[in-house]
Structure formats: C-alpha cells, structure tokens
Amino acid sequence: MSAFKRIMPVLGLALILGLAPAMASLAGARYLLTQMTMSIYYALATVGLCLLMGYAGQISMGHAGFMAIGGYTSSVLTTCNLIGHAQMPAFSLLERSGVLFRTVSADGVSPAVCVAPWAAFLAAIILTIAIALLIGMPVLRLKGHYLAMATMGFGIIVHRMVIGFRALGEADGISGVPAFPVLPGAAISGVISDRLSNYLLAAAALVAGVWLLQNLVHSRAGRALRAIRGSEEAAEASGVDTDRYKLMTFVLSAVFAAAAGSFLAHYNGGIGPSEAGVMKSVRAVALVALGGMANLWGTLFSSLILNFLSLRGVFQSYDDAVFGAILIAAMVFAPHGRIPFFTANAAARAWRRLTGRRGRGGDARD
Amino acid sequence: MLRIRNLDAGYGALTVLQGVSLHVDAGEIVAIIGANGAGKSTLLRAISGLVRPQCGRVEFAGRPLCGMAAERIAGLGCLHVPEGRQVFAPMTVRENLLVGGYARPAPRAELDERMDRVFSFFPRLKERRRQTAGTLSGGEQQMLAIGRALMACPSMLMMDEPSMGLAPIAAKSIFEIVARLRSGGLTVLLIEQNARAALRLADRGYVLETGRILLEGAAGDLMANHDVQRAYLGKDYSRIDE
Numbered sequence: 001m002s003a004f005k006r007i008m009p010v011l012g013l014a015l016i017l018g019l020a021p022a023m024a025s026l027a028g029a030r031y032l033l034t035q036m037t038m039s040i041y042y043a044l045a046t047v048g049l050c051l052l053m054g055y056a057g058q059i060s061m062g063h064a065g066f067m068a069i070g071g072y073t074s075s076v077l078t079t080c081n082l083i084g085h086a087q088m089p090a091f092s093l094l095e096r097s098g099v100l101f102r103t104v105s106a107d108g109v110s111p112a113v114c115v116a117p118w119a120a121f122l123a124a125i126i127l128t129i130a131i132a133l134l135i136g137m138p139v140l141r142l143k144g145h146y147l148a149m150a151t152m153g154f155g156i157i158v159h160r161m162v163i164g165f166r167a168l169g170e171a172d173g174i175s176g177v178p179a180f181p182v183l184p185g186a187a188i189s190g191v192i193s194d195r196l197s198n199y200l201l202a203a204a205a206l207v208a209g210v211w212l213l214q215n216l217v218h219s220r221a222g223r224a225l226r227a228i229r230g231s232e233e234a235a236e237a238s239g240v241d242t243d244r245y246k247l248m249t250f251v252l253s254a255v256f257a258a259a260a261g262s263f264l265a266h267y268n269g270g271i272g273p274s275e276a277g278v279m280k281s282v283r284a285v286a287l288v289a290l291g292g293m294a295n296l297w298g299t300l301f302s303s304l305i306l307n308f309l310s311l312r313g314v315f316q317s318y319d320d321a322v323f324g325a326i327l328i329a330a331m332v333f334a335p336h337g338r339i340p341f342f343t344a345n346a347a348a349r350a351w352r353r354l355t356g357r358r359g360r361g362g363d364a365r366d
Numbered sequence: 367m368l369r370i371r372n373l374d375a376g377y378g379a380l381t382v383l384q385g386v387s388l389h390v391d392a393g394e395i396v397a398i399i400g401a402n403g404a405g406k407s408t409l410l411r412a413i414s415g416l417v418r419p420q421c422g423r424v425e426f427a428g429r430p431l432c433g434m435a436a437e438r439i440a441g442l443g444c445l446h447v448p449e450g451r452q453v454f455a456p457m458t459v460r461e462n463l464l465v466g467g468y469a470r471p472a473p474r475a476e477l478d479e480r481m482d483r484v485f486s487f488f489p490r491l492k493e494r495r496r497q498t499a500g501t502l503s504g505g506e507q508q509m510l511a512i513g514r515a516l517m518a519c520p521s522m523l524m525m526d527e528p529s530m531g532l533a534p535i536a537a538k539s540i541f542e543i544v545a546r547l548r549s550g551g552l553t554v555l556l557i558e559q560n561a562r563a564a565l566r567l568a569d570r571g572y573v574l575e576t577g578r579i580l581l582e583g584a585a586g587d588l589m590a591n592h593d594v595q596r597a598y599l600g601k602d603y604s605r606i607d608e
Contacts, residue, residue, distance in 0.1 A: 220468075223457070227465040230454030230499075234511075237414055237448055239440035239469020239518055294456065 006218060009297060010211045017203035021196055032312075033199045039307035040202040041264040044209050046287050046303040047296060048256025051213055053285065054294035055222065056249045057229030058140060059148045062155030063257050063284045066128055068162055068276035070258025071265035073124035075174040076167065077115035078266075081105055086113065103178065117180035121262050128258035129251055136250040140243070152278065159276040173272030180266035188266040198267060205263065206300075209256060213296055216252075225249060226294065283323040289330035367392045367522055367553050368413070368444070373422035375412035381420060382408040384577045390522065395544065395554045397568035397585065399561040399598055405577040406557045407449050410524045413555075414446035415439040427521065440469035445520035449527050451511040455500030459491055462499050462510055466517030477517075484513040487546075505536030512543065522553040529560055541567055561598035565589045573598070 017040070024032045049063045082100065085091060094100045099119040105112040115123070139150045162168050169175075179189030186197050216222050224245045227235040236242050265271040274280070287306060291298030306326070309315065315322045368390040376382040382405045390396045400406050411417040413424055415436035424431040426444045440446070454462050463484060467477045485492035488509045494502060499510055508528055515523055525544065529537035541563055548554055558564035565571050565585045573581040573594060581588065588594050 220464075223461050223465050224468065226457050226461070227454045230456060231448075231452040233416055234448050234452035234454070234514075235465065236416060236436040237440060237446040238466050238514055239437045240465060241435070241437045243435075 006214055007211075010207060010214060013210060013300070014203070014207045017207065018200075021199055030195065033195045035308055035311040037195075037199045037202045037267060038264065038311055039304050040199075040206050041260045041267065042307040043300055043303040044202075044206050044263075045257040045260035046284050046307075047206075047210060047213055047300055048253040048260075049284050050288045050291065050293075050296055050299035051216070051225070051256075052249050052253040053288045054292075054296075054299065055217055055229060056225040056246055057232075058246055058250065059144075059151065059285065060250070060253065061148045061152035061278075061281050061285060062135075062158070063253070064276055064278070064280035065155040065158035066132065066254040066257035067261035067264075067280070068158050068271070069128050069131060070124045070261030071271040071275055072162060072168055072174070072261075073127050073258075074117065074120045074180075074262040075177045075265045075271045077120035077123060078117050078178055079114060079174055079176050080167075081112040081114065083111060083113045114178070117178060117266060118182075121180070121259075124258055124262045125255055128254050132251040132254035133247070136247045140246045140250060152281070155276070155278055155281045159273065159278065162273045162276045169272075171273060173270055174265075175270035177265050177269050177271070180263070188263055190267055190269045202263065202267070205259075209259075210296065210300060217296065221245065221248070229294065279320045279323070282327065283320075286323045286327035286330065289334075290326050292334070367394075367427060368555065369423075369425040370413070371423040373409075373412060373424060374420040375408055375417050375422075376420060377408075377417065382577050383412065386422070386574070386577070386579055388572050388579060388582070390553060390555050392521075392553050393548070393551070394570060395548050395556060395568045397556045397558060397561075397564035397571040398574055399558060399564055399571060399588075399594075400574035401597075402559070403576075404574045406574055407526055408577075409574065410446055410526050410555070410557060413439075413524060414444065416446070437469060440518055443470075443519065443521040445469070445515040445518055445523050447511050447515050447523060447525045447528065450530065451504075451507045453499040453502070453507050453510050453514070456498055458496055458498055459502070459510055460495045462514050463491075463495075463517050466514030469518035480517050480519065484516050487516070487543075488513050503536070504532045505539065508532065508536070508540055509543070512547075520552065522555065523547065524555045524557075526557050527559060528556070529558065529563065537563070561594070562589075 020036060021033055024030055024036070045063065045067050049060060052058050052060055091100070095113070098116055100113050101116045103112050103114055104110065135154050139147065139154070142150055163171055179187035179191070181187040182201060186201055187194070188198060188201055224235065224240045227238070227240055228242050228245060232242055261271075261275065287303045288299050290306075291300070291302040306323075310319055310322070370386060370388050373383055373386040374381055386409060388396075398406055398409065408417060412419045413431065415431065415434055415438070419432050422432070426439070426442060429442065431439055431444070454465065457465070460481070463481050464477065467480060472480070485495070490506055491509055491513055494506065499507060502510060512523070512525070512528070528540045528544070532540065537560070544554055544556065544567060556564055556568060565588055568585040570583065571585045571588045572579050573588065581591065581594065583591070589599065
C-alpha cells in the first residue's frame with residue numbers, strides 16, 4: 001500500500017475529529033466535548049489492544065491493568081508530597097532539571113513538592129514496559145483461553161492492588177492530579193475553559209497513535225504479526241522470531257494503554273479503582289471484536305462511539321451487560337473478525353455501488 | 367548435508383521418535399514413507415526446531431541444530447514446508463512471500479529479485495500476487511508454501527506431505543516441481559503418504575514405522591522390496607497400473 005493511500009484515512013480521521021467539536025457547538029451541546037475527549041483516550045487504549053489481538057492474534061484480558069498502571073503512576077507521582085526529602089543531595093538537582101516542581105498541597109496553604117507530570121508520564125511508560133516484559137515473557141508462551149486466563153489474572157491482581165494499597169488511595173482512588181502541560185499554552189486538564197483545547201490535544205494524540213499503528217501494521221513487523229496470526233508454526237518455520245514479535249507487540253499495546261491511562265488521569269484530575277476493573281478489560285476486548293479484530297479503523301470507531309455512549313450514560317446501569325452482549329454477539333457471528341461494517345473497504349464498495357464505477361483489485365484487504 | 371544420529375523426539379512425556387538415524391547428501395531427494403502416525407511429521411518438526419529433540423544429534427551442513435530456535439535454523443538454509451501448507455490466509459500472495467524472506471533478511475532490491483525468481487518458477491503466483499492466499503486453490507497454496515520457503519534461499523527443503531488434499535493432477539504437478547527444484551540444485555527431504563510417487567521421484571528412501579527407521583535403501587530397491595510393496599504400495603495392484 002502506498003504511503004499516500006495509507007495517510008488518507010488518517011487525514012480523514014483528523015478531519016472527522018476536528019469537525020466534531022464544531023458540530024457539537026453548533027448544536028449548542030459543547031458539554032459533549034468532555035465525554036468525547038474521554039472516549040478518545042479510551043479509544044487510544046483500545047487500538048493498542050487491536051494490534052495485539054487483531055494483528056498478532058494474542059488475546060489480553062488484562063488491558064485495563066496497564067491503563068491503570070499508567071494512570072496510577074502518573075497520579076501518585078504528581079500528587080505525592082516529597083518535601084520531607086528536601087535534604088537529599090539529589091533533590092535540588094532534580095528540582096533544577098524540572099523533574100520536581102513546587103506547588104501547594106491539597107489544603108491550599110502548605111508548600112509541597114511533587115514530580116512534574118512529564119517525568120511522571122515517563123516513569124509510567126518505563127514502569128509499564130518493565131511490567132509488560134515481566135508478565136509477557138512467561139505468559140505469551142500460552143495460547144488461546146490459557147492466555148486469556150493468565151492475562152485476566154494479571155488484570156485482577158492490578159485491580160486488587162489498587163484497592164488494597166493505602167498509597168494508591170484504596171477505594172477512593174487519587175484526586176488532585178495537576179494539569180499536564182504538553183505543549184506551550186496547552187495542558188491536559190479538566191478545566192472547563194480549556195475544554196476545546198483538551199479535546200484537540202486528545203484528538204491529536206489519537207491521530208498520532210493511529211498513524212503509528214497504521215504504519216506498523218504495513219511494515220515488516222506488521223507482516224510478521226499477521227503471519228503469526230495466520231499460522232504461528234508456519235511463521236516460525238519461515239524464519240519469523242515469533243516470541244520476540246509477540247512480546248514486542250504485547251509491550252507496545254501496554255504502552256498505548258498506559259499512555260491513555262496517564263492522559264485520562266490528568267484530564268479527569270484523578271483516578272479510581274474502577275478504571276482497573278476486569279470489566280474494563282472485557283470492554284476493550286469486546287470493542288476490538290466488534291471492530292472486526294484485525295481492523296484498526298473498525299476498532300477505532302466502535303471504541304469512539306460506544307465509549308461515548310457509555311460515558312453519556314445511554315446504557316444506564318446495563319453498561320457492562322451491553323459490552324458483554326457485544327462480545328458474545330461478535331464471537332457468535334464473526335469469531336474471526338471480518339464484520340463488514342466500519343471497514344474502509346465496505347465504504348469503498350458502497351461508494352462504487354452508488355457511483356456505478358468498478359474498482360480494480362476487488363476486495364484486497366487493507 | 368543433513369546428518370541425524372539416534373534422534374528421540376516427541377511431545378511432553380510422549381516420545382514419538384526413537385533412535386532415528388538418517389542422512390541426506392547434497393543434491394539428493396530422499397523420501398521418508400510410512401503410515402499415518404509413524405512420526406514422519408514429528409521428524410521434520412524436530413529437524414526444523416518446531417519440536418525440541420529429547421536426545422540425539424542433528425547436524426546440518428556441519429552445524430549442530432539441536433536446541434536452536436526454528437527461525438535460526440531456517441536462516442541456515444534448512445527450510446520446512448509444513449504439512450497442510452499453512453499459508454497466511456488473510457495476507458496477499460506477495461506478503462506471504464515477503465514473510466518467507468524473513469529467515470534471511472536482505473535489502474528490498476534483493477528481496478524483489480528473489481521474488482522474481484519465485485515468480486519465474488511459479489508464474490501462477492505472479493498472476494495472483496495481489497490475491498489473498500486464502501482464495502487460492504490447494505495446488506496454488508502448495509506452490510505458495512514452497513515459494514515462501516524459496517524466498518529464504520534454502521539449500522535444503524523439507525516438504526511435509528506436499529500432495530496432501532490435492533487433486534491428482536495438482537499432486538502430479540507438485541511432484542514435477544520437486545523434480546525441477548532438485549535439478550536447480552536443491553536438496554529435498556520429502557515426506558509422503560503417496561509412497562509410490564515419492565519413491566519414483568527419490569534417490570533414496572527410508573521407511574519409518576512407529577517412530578523407528580525400519581528399512582532404508584535406494585528408492586528402486588525399496589520399490590522392489592516385498593514388505594514395502596505389501597505395506598505401502600498395494601502389492602497386487604502395483605503391476606496393473608504400471
């Protein structure tokens with residue numbers, strides 16, 4: 001696929017995401033931007049899982065665990081008060097290099113010193129990579145439902161730890177997470193007046209993430225992943241280092257989840273244990289399945305739309321049931337993906353039918 | 367080229383191969399015949415590193431293979447064309463071939479050159495290079511599986527039941543391809559249930575039964591052997607269709 005054909009859908013996504021806030025404000029519903037922003041972050045985590053599940057064919061039922069690791073690392077580091085350690089020799093060095101910054105604690109008066117959001121973000125990503133390697137190495141030897149159970153176990157452990165540790169806020173979670181200045185003049189925060197810029201930041205992050213994945217999928221590594229999904233044994237016999245590619249993908253998908261979790265924590269100004277719940281992982285799996293497995297765009301749009309509806313409360317208290325039902329339906333009707341809607345090809349086919357033009361190449365999958 | 371001494375291999379506690387010894391010299395076609403479950407596939411899988419040998423020695427081009435990862439063995443030029451073809455169905459023919467080149471990474475220009483060579487060998491694949499592998503016929507898929515292995519510039523091909531599930535005419539053309547590959551300088555280790563076709567093609571053969579080598583010899587001698595005739599060639603019918 002040519003670079004041009006590859007960038008077109010990404011530009012299309014940027015356009016759709018760019019127009020959405022204009023439509024929302026035209027409709028006089030700017031408040032929708034909040035849920036739109038959040039669903040974009042969830043979508044960022046889900047497309048990472050799509051790479052692992054859809055392309056490499058390795059299921060993970062612990063994706064929310066990685067999202068929580070990202071979110072909690074950022075939250076803990078940016079809210080913990082390190083002023084008691086001010087005597088340590090490295091302290092002033094860290095402060096001068098901007099790793100630490102002075103602020104006031106939750107009472108609004110007493111001085112506090114916390115880790116800067118960028119440094120916390122970096123730490124979150126590094127921690128995630130380390131944990132993903134540690135978990136991935138033994139677990140990715142497993143296949144099918146054994147792999148599903150093992151990753152689910154990991155997700156449950158993260159959930160219980162988040163609830164159980166005082167430092168992680170137990171059932172209350174962590175609040176007071178500061179803004180994350182990512183660009184000059186633009187910070188990820190829940191400040192109402194910054195709602196539009198925050199939405200655009202999230203959209204930019206998603207477009208960048210999808211662009212990266214899109215390129216990866218069509219690269220040498222992406223071909224190897226699809227080969228692994230096609231037949232792991234034949235891939236191995238053809239000289240594909242299946243263990244390495246599987247591990248790499250597992251780590252990358254975890255990084256996507258952690259980055260999304262971290263951004264989301266800054267956006268919400270906090271994080272709670274429900275973010276780490278098993279149902280959040282199931283939800284991500286359901287969205288990838290609904291999107292058509294090896295279908296980045298399907299996953300992206302199913303995730304954007306359904307997470308948005310869920311956050312708007314459309315499913316009321318049946319939220320989890322809806323996603324469970326989606327997963328069942330996807331497994332029954334399209335166990336190997338290939339759900340016809342949402343695909344770029346389906347759109348191309350519909351367009352051809354409408355215009356009566358015959359395309360060449362037919363149904364070559366992108 | 368390939369030398370195996372006292373190889374034991376199996377799955378977990380199950381030992382399928384017991385004390386298998388064989389060799390394949392450069393430029394030969396060697397056939398391994400045997401009934402279902404005799405351990406033919408396990409033998410190939412043990413050589414190519416998909417199954418870890420339990421004990422014994424496997425040497426390829428003078429290098430010990432035991433314990434080496436499958437992708438490294440493929441990189442040495444010992445390529446396994448797996449049973450049932452196992453093409454990457456959702457990927458295009460071209461992509462399948464590109465993955466075949468992973469065993470011996472090369473710059474794009476050289477990969478294109480290798481692919482042109484595969485296409486000149488299998489013009490059908492060239493016609494269908496943009497098609498997904500899942501839409502190919504069985505014979506074409508087998509060509510693709512062979513072409514995929516050829517992309518790694520092998521010196522030896524190990525083919526597991528290349529005629530399995532193919533229409534007789536497609537099977538025949540696959541055997542012709544094997545012959546052409548050998549005249550192109552490849553060494554071939556061939557596993558077949560179709561013992562007659564395999565022995566006709568091969569220089570030498572081994573008979574594998576319940577994990578042990580029972581007989582070995584020149585292909586013609588094996589075809590003439592009464593036990594082989596009775597067990598694998600259907601003795602009474604063999605003369606009629608000659």
